[in-house]
Amino acid sequence: MEENLINQLISVSKLYYINGLTQEEIAKKVHIHRSQISRMLKEARKLGLVKITVTSGSQDFTDLQDFLVKKFNLKEALIVPENINDLNLKTLGNFAANYLASTISSNSIVGISWGRTLAHAFQAMPAKSEKHGIVVVPLVGGPAGRLKNDYQSNRLAYLLSEKLNAKSETLNCPAIVSSQSLQDELMSNPNNQLIFNLWQNLDYAIVGIGSNLIIDMEQWQEFYKNSSFATIFSETNAVGDILSRPFSENGKIISSSKYHIISMNLDELKKVPTVIGIACGKNKIKSILGALNAHILDVLITTDITALGIRDLCS
Template sequence: MDNNRITLLTKIAELYYMQGLTQSQISAKIHIHRTEISKLLKEARKLGIVQITINPNIKNSSNLQKFFIKNFNLKNMIIVPDTTESIDLKALGEFAGPYISNIITSNSTIGISWGRTLAHAISNFTKNNKKHNITVVPLIGGPTGRLKNDYQSNRLVYLLSEKLNANSETLNTPAIVSSNTLKEELLSNPNNQIVFNYWDKLDYAIVGIGSNLITELEQWKEFYKNSNFSDIFKNTAVVGDLLSHPFTQNGDFIDISKLNIISIDMQKLKEVPNVIGLACGKNKVNAILGALNTGILDILITTDTTALAIKKIYDKKSQM
């Protein structure tokens, strides 16, 4: 086989397996038909250019799944095979999108949060015109800084509503405002009231899980810019948050009465029949464990290595 062929196969394999591009994206990038891309990937595997290995730590993901369902009273646990740290979120989204879009039913109301993890999942939702009478709403206000539009809840609401052929409503307020007076004004706004009313009748809530170890990321800084939310995360007990409500590893929520946060109340979120949490990575392990301990999540979607790391901490604490 000539070197040009080897170079082509290697390039396609790198784009697909290492950079996480879809076959359609590769097709557009190198101007080869999508069906040919699939054949070339098979050829690359056959020649040994791509070597797929099995993670020896995951001998039985079914047992790991059962562990989480039993110990955290989950309805389901989706364990995504890990890839590489750089494309964990993409892999998570590729699994989460089709799974969630499949379980959502007609005549339902969906609430969503914000962030990269949700953006990846929503981009992978299966477009469905058969389901009907679905409404999508945000569960929290927007950023106080200039967060990338792709990650904002109102934008994600719009994208998800298009995927599901659904209705949508937006929340026109920051997540954290400067005073209680302003908060009350925004809460009484008729347009925002429409969204708040939907919070009382949610069937699904799809949420990311924040971590105390990601406060240096630009997206985190922009979301909470010019607010004193970061002061809460200086509390050594805080490991993460759900919709800007910080919690400890034991699942206890921290008092945030001094903050003027506009998001769904955690007790109300707990009453939602299907709360789906998405998160993965080394910097989210303690945060995911804390989120599980709140008792709010009904379904968790994460990677195998993240799940194992959470179980390790859980087992260690149980032996103490």
């Protein structure tokens, strides 16, 4: 068989089995009819280019899950298999979506942060829900730059509310402002006060976890554009943040008062009955460990490779 055809079979197989694209999506991407995509996937399996192994997740990950739950006093640790060469947030999002859809109960208040990982999870949730009486609220203000709308907290609150047949609220202020007087003014705004009051009655919080190793990423830079927030990682031993509130690897919460942040603080976040953290990646291993050591999370949803990295740091 020609080398070009072999390479084409491999490319199509990667799009389907690793990247999680549907056959219809692949057909549009590579400009090949959908029926031919199906035949190519079969041919790839026949030639041994694709090998499918089915394993029991509980068998593979029980030890890792038990370690995380016992070590950090979690309610649950949910672990997703990760391809060693391809961190697929869509796969993590699909897994998290199923958990959130089944876990969040009617008549509850749900707080959320911002970011790409949460966007994947909320987008993957079922379109219709029979639940009722849910309110979704942002726990952090908006970006300073032109962050993609899909990743902003207000947009994510609306998206999740649509999936849960819920009501969403908006927090109309930046996450970081230039002065204490401006922060005080925004915090005292009556509309924002309604949001802050809801924070005191949360049943769930769903948060991503930032890292000192991702500050060069475009979305991070747009969120904190023209602010000095990045200096907190160079001036302190902070390894990560949740809701723009930094912490160290050993779990110490680091003061961020001089940055004039408008978000729920981490001591208050700890009081929420169920805090669900969704994060993965080698560049977030230390930051996830810091969040776990700070006992901020009740549930962690991550990948096997990330969980192994956390366990290795603890040994």
